[in-house]
Amino acid sequence: MKKTILLALLLAGSKAWAQPEIKPVGALPSAAQVKWQQLEYYMFIHFGPNTFTDKEWGHGDEDPKVFNPTELDARQWARTAKLAGMKGIIITAKHHDGFCLWPSEFSKHTVRESAWKNGKGDVLAELSAACREYGLLFGVYLSPWDRNHPAYGTPEYNQVFANQLKEVHTKYGDVFEQWFDGANGEGPNGKKQVYDWNLFESTVTNIHPNVIFFSDAGPGCRWIGNESGYAGVTNWSTLNRADFKPGMGGITETLNKGQEDGTHWVPGEADVSIRPGWFYSAATDGQVKTLPHLLDIYYGSVGRNANLLLNIPVDRRGRIHANDSTRLMELRRALDADFRENLARKARIAATNTRQGNTMISAVYLADGNYNTYWAAADGKTTGDITLSYANPVTFNRVSVQEFIPLGQRVRAFSVSVLQGKEWKEIARETTIGYKRILRLPLTTAKSIRISILDAKASPVISEVALFRAPELIADPxxxxxxxxxxxxxxxxxxxxxxxxxxxxxxxxxxxxxxxxxxxxxxxxxxxxxxxxxxxxxxxxxxxxxGIAPAGFKAVTPGADAAIDASRRAWTTKENAYPAELVIDLGREQEVKAFSYTPNTHGGIVYKYALYVSKDGKEWGKPAVEGTFANVLNNPIPQYIKLSSPVTCKYIKFVALEPADPKDTRVSVSELEVY
Structure with missing residues (x-):
C-alpha cells in the first residue's frame, strides 16, 4: 500500500514531464536549462588587477603584484548574495588581461605571482567554499582572449586555455555556468587567436556535462544583446545556433529578441553592472544604480523571459562596497513587497478551450504555486481565455504569466482585460511569455480579470498566473x-x-x-x-x-558645436572619417585634469583616441593622454579619462583613431567635457 501511494506521488510530481497527449513544440530545453531558468537572478563579480588600476580592459602588462586586496572576504560576497535573494555567483576567474584568480599551472600571470597572501592565495578556492556554505551555485567566467600569455595567437594556445578550463572545473567542485566572452583582440605578440570552441566546450562537458554555457551562441544560454540588462519586449528562447558564434558582432537585435522558430533552445541572460563600469572604481561610489533603475532592469529581464546576472564589483579591500550592498538590500525589500501576496490565489479561476479527458490538466492549477502543474488548451486551439473572478473588487498593478517550457515556448500574443460594467476593457497587450512574463500596470481595481491567449504556435500550456499589488515608489530626482x-x-x-x-x-x-x-x-x-x-x-x-560649463567654449572644427552644447545632441561625421579631429577653444586658459567622452548610442562610437592640448591652437606637441575606451561598444556610457598630471591650455584636440565597430566608420561625439 505504501509503495502504491509513493508511486502515485512520484507520478503526480513528475506528470508534467510525461504527457504523451500534449505534443512538444519546436526546440526544447534540457532539464538543466529548466533548472537554470528557475534561478532567475544571480550575481556577477568582476575582480582582478583592473580593480587596482581603474581599467575596464587591462593590457596584460600589469605587474601582478598590483593585485593585493587587504581584507578579502569571499564569505561576505556570498552572504550578501544570499541576503539579496540571489541564487549563485559567477566570478571573472580570468579576464582579458590573462590574470588568473587561481594559481594556474599554465600561466605566470596569476595570484601566485601577486603580493596577496605572499602568493599563497586562491580566490576561486575561497569563493567556491563560501558558495557551498551559503547554499549558492558557483560559476566562472574565463576569457579566451589573453593579452599576457606568450602563446596567444599560436595553435598551442588553444590547448593552454583548455588546460586552464580543466583546472578550474576539476579543483573547485560543481560549476553551474561557464561564461565565455567572445572578445578576440591582439595578444602580446600582436597576433589574434583562432579559437577552438569545440575543444573548449568538450573539455568542460567531460567534467560537468550539465553545465550551462553562456556566449553569443550559447549553447546553454545567450547574451541578450546589450549590457544594460534589458531583454526584448518580444523574447523567444530559441535560436538558429548554426548562424551564430561567440563575438561575431552585428547580431545584437536578434539576440535581444531570439528567433521564433529557432533550431535550438538558447534562452537569454541579461548581464548588467550595478555601477557604470564592470570593475570597481572609487570614482563610481556615488554612481550605483538607483532602486527604480534596478527595478526597471529586473522587470526588463526576469519579467521578459530572461535571467538577470547583476554585476557587483569587489573593491580594493576585497569586499563588496557598502553602497552596493545597501542598494541590493533595498532591491530585495522592494521585490519582496512587490510580490508579497499573489491575489490570484483568492480568485475563482476558469478557462475556455480547456483540453478534455485529463484530470491532471485544469485551470485550478494556475495559481497553486507549483510550476509542474498547468492548464492546457485542446489540440488545434491556439487561443483561450483565463478569467479570475472575485466576490469583492481587488486592486492590482502587476500581472505574471508563465508557460510550461519543457513542452516548448508557444505563445505569440496575449492580453489582459478587466470587466467594467458589462464590457471588457483591455489594459495590456503583449507578445511572448516564455518561462515568465511580468507586466507592470497602473493601479487597477476590478472584480473580473481576463488573460487572453490571442495567438500561439500550438495549443498553449500555461503553468502559473499571478496578480500583485506593488507599492508605489518615490521617483528619483x-x-x-x-x-x-x-x-x-x-x-x-x-x-x-x-x-x-x-x-x-x-x-x-x-x-x-x-x-x-x-x-x-x-x-x-x-x-x-x-x-x-x-x-x-x-x-x-x-x-x-x-565638467566645466561650456558657456565660453567654441568648436573650432566646423559644425561640431553639438559636441559641447550640454544638450546630448551629437556631432557626427560622414563615413570613412578616421582619423578625425575635434578641436575646441575653451575661451581662456584653464587647468585641465581630465576629460570625458560620451558616445552616441546611435552609432559612430570611438574606440581608440588621443587628446592633445595647446595654448595657441597651433603647437600641440605629444598627446596629453591616449588609449582606448574599453568595452565602449557594448557599454556605451560616458568615458572619464584622467590626465597623468594637470595641464594649462586654451585649446584641446580630441582625435578619433579607431572605431569601436569596424563596420561603422563614422565618428560621433554626444558630449566632450573637460574637468
Whole structure:
C-alpha cells in the first residue's frame, strides 16, 4: 500500500514531464536549462588587477603584484548574495588581461605571482567554499582572449586555455555556468587567436556535462544583446545556433529578441553592472544604480523571459562596497513587497478551450504555486481565455504569466482585460511569455480579470498566473545643467521636496532646498534627494557629475558645436572619417585634469583616441593622454579619462583613431567635457 501511494506521488510530481497527449513544440530545453531558468537572478563579480588600476580592459602588462586586496572576504560576497535573494555567483576567474584568480599551472600571470597572501592565495578556492556554505551555485567566467600569455595567437594556445578550463572545473567542485566572452583582440605578440570552441566546450562537458554555457551562441544560454540588462519586449528562447558564434558582432537585435522558430533552445541572460563600469572604481561610489533603475532592469529581464546576472564589483579591500550592498538590500525589500501576496490565489479561476479527458490538466492549477502543474488548451486551439473572478473588487498593478517550457515556448500574443460594467476593457497587450512574463500596470481595481491567449504556435500550456499589488515608489530626482551652467532638478513624484548638496555629502532635510535653477559654472558634483510625507520618506540619492560649463567654449572644427552644447545632441561625421579631429577653444586658459567622452548610442562610437592640448591652437606637441575606451561598444556610457598630471591650455584636440565597430566608420561625439 505504501509503495502504491509513493508511486502515485512520484507520478503526480513528475506528470508534467510525461504527457504523451500534449505534443512538444519546436526546440526544447534540457532539464538543466529548466533548472537554470528557475534561478532567475544571480550575481556577477568582476575582480582582478583592473580593480587596482581603474581599467575596464587591462593590457596584460600589469605587474601582478598590483593585485593585493587587504581584507578579502569571499564569505561576505556570498552572504550578501544570499541576503539579496540571489541564487549563485559567477566570478571573472580570468579576464582579458590573462590574470588568473587561481594559481594556474599554465600561466605566470596569476595570484601566485601577486603580493596577496605572499602568493599563497586562491580566490576561486575561497569563493567556491563560501558558495557551498551559503547554499549558492558557483560559476566562472574565463576569457579566451589573453593579452599576457606568450602563446596567444599560436595553435598551442588553444590547448593552454583548455588546460586552464580543466583546472578550474576539476579543483573547485560543481560549476553551474561557464561564461565565455567572445572578445578576440591582439595578444602580446600582436597576433589574434583562432579559437577552438569545440575543444573548449568538450573539455568542460567531460567534467560537468550539465553545465550551462553562456556566449553569443550559447549553447546553454545567450547574451541578450546589450549590457544594460534589458531583454526584448518580444523574447523567444530559441535560436538558429548554426548562424551564430561567440563575438561575431552585428547580431545584437536578434539576440535581444531570439528567433521564433529557432533550431535550438538558447534562452537569454541579461548581464548588467550595478555601477557604470564592470570593475570597481572609487570614482563610481556615488554612481550605483538607483532602486527604480534596478527595478526597471529586473522587470526588463526576469519579467521578459530572461535571467538577470547583476554585476557587483569587489573593491580594493576585497569586499563588496557598502553602497552596493545597501542598494541590493533595498532591491530585495522592494521585490519582496512587490510580490508579497499573489491575489490570484483568492480568485475563482476558469478557462475556455480547456483540453478534455485529463484530470491532471485544469485551470485550478494556475495559481497553486507549483510550476509542474498547468492548464492546457485542446489540440488545434491556439487561443483561450483565463478569467479570475472575485466576490469583492481587488486592486492590482502587476500581472505574471508563465508557460510550461519543457513542452516548448508557444505563445505569440496575449492580453489582459478587466470587466467594467458589462464590457471588457483591455489594459495590456503583449507578445511572448516564455518561462515568465511580468507586466507592470497602473493601479487597477476590478472584480473580473481576463488573460487572453490571442495567438500561439500550438495549443498553449500555461503553468502559473499571478496578480500583485506593488507599492508605489518615490521617483528619483533628475539633475541637468545647461550650457551656461544653470542646474535644474525635477522629479516625477507628486509634491516632492528636493534637497541638494555640492560637497559630495548625502542630502538631508537640513540641506539646501531646491526651489529654482542655480548657477554652477565650474566642474563639480550635485547630489540630490526627493522627500515626501514631511521628510519621512526619501528617494535614492542622485549624484550628477559635471565638467566645466561650456558657456565660453567654441568648436573650432566646423559644425561640431553639438559636441559641447550640454544638450546630448551629437556631432557626427560622414563615413570613412578616421582619423578625425575635434578641436575646441575653451575661451581662456584653464587647468585641465581630465576629460570625458560620451558616445552616441546611435552609432559612430570611438574606440581608440588621443587628446592633445595647446595654448595657441597651433603647437600641440605629444598627446596629453591616449588609449582606448574599453568595452565602449557594448557599454556605451560616458568615458572619464584622467590626465597623468594637470595641464594649462586654451585649446584641446580630441582625435578619433579607431572605431569601436569596424563596420561603422563614422565618428560621433554626444558630449566632450573637460574637468
Amino acid at each position: 533628475e539633475v541637468s545643467r545647461d550650457r551656461s551652467g544653470m542646474v535644474s532638478i525635477k522629479t516625477q513624484s507628486p509634491d516632492p521636496v528636493i534637497h541638494y548638496t555640492l560637497d559630495g555629502s548625502v542630502p538631508t532635510t537640513a540641506s539646501p532646498k531646491y526651489e529654482q535653477p542655480f548657477s554652477m559654472p565650474g566642474a563639480g558634483t550635485v547630489s540630490a534627494k526627493a522627500f515626501v510625507n514631511n521628510g519621512k520618506e526619501g528617494s535614492t540619492v542622485i549624484d550628477a557629475v559635471f
